[in-house]
Amino acid sequence: MQGPAIRRDSSCLALSWFYTGPMSDISFPGITKERTLRYDDVVRRIEEQIRSGKLPNGTRLSGERDMAREMGVGRVTIRRALGLLRDKALIRLDGTRGWIVDQALVTERNALRSFTEFAALRRARAHARVLRQGIREATLSEIEVFGLAVGDRVMDLVRLRMMDDEPTALEESRVPLDLCPELALADFSTASLHALLRSAGIGPVRADYDLTAVAANEDQAALLQITVGAPLLAAEAIARDQTGRVVECSSSLFRADRYRFHTTLKSGSDVG
Template sequence: MREASVPLHERVRNQLADEIGAGVHPRGARLPSERELCARLRVSRVTLRRALTTLAEEGLLAASHGRGWYVSAEQVGEPANALLSFTAMARAQRLTPSSTVLSQQVRPADLDEAQQLGVAPGADLLDLRRLRMLEKLPVALDRSRVPLAVAPELAEHDFSDRSLYDALTRAGAAPQRADYSVEAQPASPDQATLLDLEPGQPLLVTRQVTYSGDGRVVELGGIIYRGDRYRFRATLLAPATAASAC
């Protein structure tokens, strides 16, 4: 098809898509303003917005109210049925992880935590909250509660550049399995600020109870992911009775 026969908004869409694919506009980066794009591409704002809307519908762009248009970031996802730390999951996909420690404190376990962790009420636990990033883009809010009886030295670690799972492994309490759940919820104002979202945008909330090889609970964990930067995958098997009936 000759270029002259392609609608102008499609040509603009194709040019911008090519630039994104070539890395001119990196993943997670903000595009130039609409005024700048109109001037460079020599099109009206109506034509430009039609092209941008098409790219957003295709998942290449995302609009942020009052902030402009952003190139969609790569989604991170865990391999089906594999227990990995955030750090290991990111590096397996050749992404650079980083963290900002929001809070790190040693405090007594409350009754519910003590019951889940299998420790006495009031026993010391590490309560760690972090903002997790990939390629310097905010992806998730992470909270871990670990009984210090498992690894007392954790209280002294700097987890801005260290994997909690690696630290547990070195302490002889390597995570081996987890009970895991996922649900959706809208972003609160505080969560939206930290994750660079608008309040009410979708989040994926994961919760897990993590066990070492000897059956001890070593972590009560929870990660809140941006809905557009995380993909959950699982392998589903039919029950034996259902399979035999097929």
């Protein structure tokens, strides 16, 4: 069977790839019109197509009615499946254009997770290229944030973070060395910083998180394999353990096409 017909949509301001044929042409294994599917069957089959690359980022899915007819299920089932795919950060609803494949490698959802944990959730391999790893005296700002004394030392770690060999983020982490002296000997090309902190009984449990948009400079663009001036999401985090003690300060630069931040906002009347 030939692959799905794909053409460039030039009628939209933001150009995207979209699928123009019936959903049956995409070949969802196990889906037939002779039996009624559960919504999770639909989710699994579409997810397989997205993760395999048959439905690349930017692909526009068929409308709910056409998709329901082609798969032999009700529109309620399709709607629920699409909602779950959205919650898994695989698709998004883009106004009048409908459902668009938009798979982010890293998606933060009001949960404190390490890069390694994000990769595990996606069944991907997290690793890093260590750009700098050393021990130095804390700066004045670090003394204030960590509550250190003059002359205390911190581990300074800078890594290019990759997921399945895809450069995803540049990350600098600072941790007081006295909290976990074994950090000085760790191989952070594969080791998880948060896992080591947890093993020392000082694992981060919450973090203050600031997120801004910046443009990539020449060095950042070369490392992340993007063009100079491409958008990056800059995250500044101060992580604390269960006692409220600051255990890590980090600065991260994420490729905007590989990172998504999701949060839930409440009105003032709902916030105590």
